[in-house]
Amino acid sequence: MVTIKDIARRAGVSPSVVSRALNNKYGVKESTKQLIKSIAREMNYYPNAAARRLVTRKSGMIGVMMADISEPFYTQIIKGMEYVASRTGYTLLFSNSYDNLEKTNVLQKMIVTENVDGLVIVGSNRQDTRFTGILLEKQIPFVLIERNSKNDKVNCIWIDNKKAAYHATKFLIEKGHKKIAHIAGNLQNQVTVERLAGYKQALKDAGVTESNRLVFYGNYLCEDGYHAMQEILSKQPDCTGVFVANDSMAYGALQAIHEAGFVVPKDIAVVGFDDLEFSAFTNPPLTTIRQPRYEMGKKSMDILTKILHGEAKNGINLCLPFELVVRNSA
């Protein structure tokens, strides 16, 4: 292992000069700095993160927590975060599963053991709120994705889910649908509540039948949408439109409709939410609300980086625009 001592010896200077030179600090003659840097490169030197962390008390790491990485919803967010992190030199530390969260104390580990400089928490599950208190108290910067916090100390990135759901539903109404069902997500999630509210509001404003019997619940997975749709077909056979709380469930719904021998959108129109990569390839292509997921990931890291660099203060509340992407399912 090459250390700054080795470089110091080769350069005929002391280790502290090497340290300062490599970190571009003041007080090193330009020529020796260049010499040191070239020697470092030549010797293939890479600093030891553990040693540096120990003394600086900064880890250069940012923790990322999410419920379940296998949800396609997350991948673009991750890519967005990585894009920024790789440019600012931060290392991302993922916690991909609530299963682990339950068993081991992931947050404590991230904070105390790994000493992350900041965190991004993505998801609107109520469980997440347990974290924020600890983080706030410990003064560790963090940003929430998919949440709109009233607390003016917390940073969050969100889209107006109620408005988006309102839009989606209104679109169906304007297409002439008189009976529109909703496949909602798990009520543990804040976004579920908001999308449901937007859906109801749109119906109300347009004077279209609104009833709890038109609302069906799933847990944001394909199969949930599939089963919910089967239920709709049997219990509300005169429904001609469905607003589904996310694309994954919409895929399942599409499947159930096809299997029942109906045609989308002729017999039943479907609108989803998220605009996953695959939504352009369903049959028919899915009309859906686009969430700027890559952007969300990027912004979360931008904000965190700025705060860590002292270029911004906590309390950033960023509402990103959504967009209704009209394809052929409605």
Next chain:
Amino acid sequence: MVTIKDIARRAGVSPSVVSRALNNKYGVKESTKQLIKSIAREMNYYPNAAARRLVTRKSGMIGVMMADISEPFYTQIIKGMEYVASRTGYTLLFSNSYDNLEKTNVLQKMIVTENVDGLVIVGSNRQDTRFTGILLEKQIPFVLIERNSKNDKVNCIWIDNKKAAYHATKFLIEKGHKKIAHIAGNLQNQVTVERLAGYKQALKDAGVTESNRLVFYGNYLCEDGYHAMQEILSKQPDCTGVFVANDSMAYGALQAIHEAGFVVPKDIAVVGFDDLEFSAFTNPPLTTIRQPRYEMGKKSMDILTKILHGEAKNGINLCLPFELVVRNSA
């Protein structure tokens, strides 16, 4: 921050005893050990990873490299790895993108800066082979997923892609198809070559028309499959079956077929590869080759852990079983 010194003070012992007690090492009286442990818990003590890494020269981290995390193919592999890692106490460090790999030297950083104890490299892209030489030389344990290495020092996990492709193609042949096209992946990937070979072999063995003009190429994305299928429809209109090198492209192919007004499988039968979660929800549900992805992730960490614990030696070559999942697309 609570350190072992704080605990030592409270327990009336020296820091070294605390260290040994907390790490369950020999030479600590059972009663003091229990005392120390209870104090540690009470004080909410978590060891500082940086300090420990610095002195032990072990990071407790395992690096994971893959081409692009936004490919749904990877998520189950990751979950499998996490399952084991969370139980064995290892922390996973991801490098999710070849974009970053090009620009910064991710591997060097993982090895030298972060000092990972081992690595998992997933993907059969030829670029990956650049890594193995360095790793072998530095004696860092690693396992390759989606590769079958001849080198008896490297660990790898794979499925017999040629055989699987042979199976898939044979299935189409047995369904009576006389002209079967193949949508292949990028030839940079080893699996592409093998699947192509299996496809060709099956045709040859059955005496079915085999021609390079029946082979179309994509890069494993939905849209590639979509465009390739359009090409097939225009250039090889009498094709009645298509074997697609992965499910994502198969989704695109399905879409193109529908748009052209044909029906799957009546007019054209489609067989995919991977069995992604969503493949049960395409229209019609996709017949495909199942890769045990979760298992692959799990096994990779199992192997690595055993090697790191000295319970196994390098050179493990694990060929996992695939399975033809028959649904309705063929």
Next chain:
DNA sequence: TTGTAGGCGTTATCAC
């Protein structure tokens, strides 16, 4: 501009 010395929190070695 450069060098010296001390310490970050932990573990390992060796006395006691």
Next chain:
DNA sequence: GTGATAACGCCTACAA
């Protein structure tokens, strides 16, 4: 069984 002591590699006052 227990306790000094010395590292691990790096950074940062402060001294020269």
